[in-house]
Amino acid sequence: MLAPEQTWWKPMGRLEKTWLTVALVWCIFLTIMMPLWYFMGKQNVPTETYRTTPQDYAAKVNEFVATYQVGEENGVPIVAPPPGSDVYLRASTWQWYPILQLEKGKEYRLHVSSMDYNHGFSLQPVNINLQVVPGYDYVATITPTTTGEFTIVCNEYCFLGHHTMIGKIIVK
Amino acid sequence: MSALSPTFPWAAGAKDEYRACPVTTLKVDMHTERLVIANAVMAVVCLVLGGIAALLIALTRWQAIHLLDALWFYRLLTLHGIDMLVAWIVFFEMAGLHFGSTVLLNARHAAPKLAWLGFILMTVGGLMANFVVLFDTNSIVTFTAYVPMKAHPLFYLSYILFAVGALIAVITFFINIVVAKREKRFEGSLPLVVFGLMTAAILATYTLLEGAAAIVPAFFWSLGLMDLDPGIYRNFFWGFGHPAQQVNLAAMVAIWYALAQMTVGIRPLNEKFSRLAFILYLFFINLGSAHHLLVDPGLTFGWKAVNTSYAMYLAVLGSMMHAFSIPAAMEVALRAKGYRKGLFGWLRNGPWNEPGFGALVMSMILFGWIGGVTGVTIGTEQINMLAHNTLRLPGHFHATVVGGTTTAFMGFTYYVIPLIFRKELKLKKWATWQPYVFGFGTMLVSLGMITSGLQGVSRRNWDITFSGAIPGTVNLTLAILGIGALIAVAGGIMYVTVVLVSILTGPRLEASSLLLTAGTHNPLLESTKLTDQQMEDKQNQPRGTLVLVFAFLVWFAVYYLTNWWLLGRTWFIR
Numbered sequence: 001m002l003a004p005e006q007t008w009w010k011p012m013g014r015l016e017k018t019w020l021t022v023a024l025v026w027c028i029f030l031t032i033m034m035p036l037w038y039f040m041g042k043q044n045v046p047t048e049t050y051r052t053t054p055q056d057y058a059a060k061v062n063e064f065v066a067t068y069q070v071g072e073e074n075g076v077p078i079v080a081p082p083p084g085s086d087v088y089l090r091a092s093t094w095q096w097y098p099i100l101q102l103e104k105g106k107e108y109r110l111h112v113s114s115m116d117y118n119h120g121f122s123l124q125p126v127n128i129n130l131q132v133v134p135g136y137d138y139v140a141t142i143t144p145t146t147t148g149e150f151t152i153v154c155n156e157y158c159f160l161g162h163h164t165m166i167g168k169i170i171v172k
Numbered sequence: 173m174s175a176l177s178p179t180f181p182w183a184a185g186a187k188d189e190y191r192a193c194p195v196t197t198l199k200v201d202m203h204t205e206r207l208v209i210a211n212a213v214m215a216v217v218c219l220v221l222g223g224i225a226a227l228l229i230a231l232t233r234w235q236a237i238h239l240l241d242a243l244w245f246y247r248l249l250t251l252h253g254i255d256m257l258v259a260w261i262v263f264f265e266m267a268g269l270h271f272g273s274t275v276l277l278n279a280r281h282a283a284p285k286l287a288w289l290g291f292i293l294m295t296v297g298g299l300m301a302n303f304v305v306l307f308d309t310n311s312i313v314t315f316t317a318y319v320p321m322k323a324h325p326l327f328y329l330s331y332i333l334f335a336v337g338a339l340i341a342v343i344t345f346f347i348n349i350v351v352a353k354r355e356k357r358f359e360g361s362l363p364l365v366v367f368g369l370m371t372a373a374i375l376a377t378y379t380l381l382e383g384a385a386a387i388v389p390a391f392f393w394s395l396g397l398m399d400l401d402p403g404i405y406r407n408f409f410w411g412f413g414h415p416a417q418q419v420n421l422a423a424m425v426a427i428w429y430a431l432a433q434m435t436v437g438i439r440p441l442n443e444k445f446s447r448l449a450f451i452l453y454l455f456f457i458n459l460g461s462a463h464h465l466l467v468d469p470g471l472t473f474g475w476k477a478v479n480t481s482y483a484m485y486l487a488v489l490g491s492m493m494h495a496f497s498i499p500a501a502m503e504v505a506l507r508a509k510g511y512r513k514g515l516f517g518w519l520r521n522g523p524w525n526e527p528g529f530g531a532l533v534m535s536m537i538l539f540g541w542i543g544g545v546t547g548v549t550i551g552t553e554q555i556n557m558l559a560h561n562t563l564r565l566p567g568h569f570h571a572t573v574v575g576g577t578t579t580a581f582m583g584f585t586y587y588v589i590p591l592i593f594r595k596e597l598k599l600k601k602w603a604t605w606q607p608y609v610f611g612f613g614t615m616l617v618s619l620g621m622i623t624s625g626l627q628g629v630s631r632r633n634w635d636i637t638f639s640g641a642i643p644g645t646v647n648l649t650l651a652i653l654g655i656g657a658l659i660a661v662a663g664g665i666m667y668v669t670v671v672l673v674s675i676l677t678g679p680r681l682e683a684s685s686l687l688l689t690a691g692t693h694n695p696l697l698e699s700t701k702l703t704d705q706q707m708e709d710k711q712n713q714p715r716g717t718l719v720l721v722f723a724f725l726v727w728f729a730v731y732y733l734t735n736w737w738l739l740g741r742t743w744f745i746r
Contacts, residue, residue: 008361008443015500015718016445023492026725027485033736034477034553042744044554045476049469107744118318118402120561124628124641126743129560131468133402134320138469143744151641155561155630157314159321160243163634166641 048139054115064088091119096167120156144171203284204274208267215263222255234654242634253315259298269345272369279352287344293337300330319405328391339380368426371450376419383412410461418457424577435529438501439702452490456482466556500714507712515716525689527603531583534611538575564625575614590683598673610663616656623649
């Protein structure tokens with residue numbers, strides 16, 4: 001708290017040097033883990049993104065639903081796209097549209113964008129979370145590894161009905 | 173001192189007006205005293221407002237109680253964020269900056285009028301934000317106010333007023349230091365605590381400028397005068413939002429050094445080591461704004477990885493250095509007093525009754541062991557996919573900002589009351605217990621949030637359980653959050669009670685001792701400073717601290733690697 005002596009630039013002690021070295025090595029390890037996983041791991045954050053507008057994106061979603069619809073639940077279409085295809089999911093206050101039906105072990109290009117506010121794509125209980133920003137078509141290449149019914153929760157506050165925004169993905 | 177003529181135009185009209193503190197022998201500028209009191213009072217007012225909101229929203233997330241309706245939940249959540257994360261902490265920091273740039277340098281406040289202007293703008297902005305959120309339903313946009321969710325223009329204006337006020341107050345800090353140096357109020361380098369506060373002030377300057385880059389366009393956008401890209405807004409907002417918390421970090425570490433000196437009488441082991449750690453904050457910590465954008469569209473892996481890791485975890489290195497140097501200095505000081513038994517005899521014999529010591533220890537444990545470890549982990553690019561916008565995030569920052577910063581600031585307040593308010597501290601027993609109660613409650617809040625978030629519970633959500641997606645065990649973890657909140661609020665009430673009873677009752681009284689419970693010993697006096705022999709004595713070396721930091725590293729590694737394992741079990745995604 002009080003002023004130091006005039007010359008405080010002194011060599012570090014042995015314990016300080018030890019800890020500084022160990023901490024630095026740990027920091028380097030933390031740094032290496034990310035590129036390592038980027039090249040070796042199977043779960044990486046998607047980066048593929050396109051500019052879009054709500055109108056353009058809504059048109060793509062409608063075309064997608066019209067092509068692959070197989071059923072309906074509470075007024076929301078259930079859509080079963082073929083493996084490897086482009087899958088379009090629309091976020092808007094307060095709905096995920098449509099319900100997707102996918103196959104386990106098959107890869108899909110999942111597009112997601114928002115019609116209005118920011119939304120959060122939170123797939124539960126798989127626990128994959130992505131940010132959905134209006135004006136951006138975000139493409140996640142996903143491969144479901146488990147079967148069952150999964151819930152998409154919106155986890156970005158999108159005004160007062162936020163907690164009612166619940167969607168579904170079915171994996172067979 | 174008044175013989176020195178002022179060399180700066182803004183300092184021309186300022187009179188030298190001092191009192192000498194009988195305990196510390198420091199000179200206290202009367203402008204500083206009034207500024208510190210005003211800022212501290214506003215800080216506590218905001219703490220009370222935010223605390224009431226905290227209690228009600230925690231009782232809503234506790235499923236068994238689920239108190240508020242959705243509208244009021246989101247409304248009070250917005251208020252809680254503004255009053256706690258910004259208002260309480262920034263007001264307190266401004267008090268700290270005025271204090272550090274004058275009293276600790278034996279200098280005068282060279283720009284009191286400017287400082288008052290800053291204070292008034294902050295107060296108007298803070299109250300206006302509360303008012304707008306309480307009375308305008310459209311302004312329930314939460315603290316982050318992501319464009320294109322449009323709040324009332326006054327909402328953005330309140331942010332701008334507060335930020336401009338804070339920027340002005342920060343500028344007076346720099347003016348004071350320059351004037352003090354010119355007037356030769358101190359010799360050589362800045363004291364370490366002021367050096368830490370200087371780090372906070374520099375971080376605050378560019379943080380507030382980035383805030384302007386986000387909020388000023390949002391203000392014009394809300395008036396319909398311009399377009400604003402939601403992705404760009406997020407980038408600039410977090411250029412403000414995350415570094416603002418790093419300002420808290422730097423200020424808190426400065427307060428840690430101050431508390432350690434006041435309660436244990438430390439002398440930093442190596443000034444170079446500690447100052448280097450602050451310098452690392454200065455250069456690298458701002459990159460952390462990327463922590464909030466890790467799963468955003470439009471950004472590349474390289475950008476995210478470099479930024480989220482503060483270039484190479486160099487700011488984390490800074491924190492790990494402080495995590496060693498502060499307890500190590502405490503260990504040396506306590507060993508020098510004769511507590512040399514075993515590895516931890518010094519720790520057992522610490523002044524646990526002294527509120528500043530209790531607050532320091534709780535703050536360091538919660539900040540490092542919970543806040544730091546979880547923060548680095550969820551701030552890892554890929555692991556963030558498991559954590560983004562889940563309750564793990566508030567779990568992390570309640571450990572840092574509440575358990576760390578707030579506990580430390582509360583502990584420091586108990587010394588501000590006798591030294592600056594010149595009132596006797598009342599309810600000393602309460603003050604002794606308060607950091608432990610508050611810290612324990614905050615720990616439960618944080619752990620409840622983290623364990624809920626691990627199960628997928630999202631933050632900022634009125635009711636997650638009805639979606640059917642979430643396992644029933646979250647009822648248990650959310651109950652831990654609720655119970656923790658009750659305990660933490662009890663600790664908060666203890667704090668406010670001690671402060672109010674002390675400053676509102678009893679006559680003005682010059683302080684008679686620095687410590688509140690441990691007699692008249694005064695570690696701030698030059699004569700009590702540890703000698704070089706004591707610092708270098710083999711018996712006094714901080715072996716216990718080295719064991720503690722290695723234990724910390726093991727826990728860090730276990731938590732971090734477990735999260736990679738969890739990530740490896742989820743769906744394939746790229």
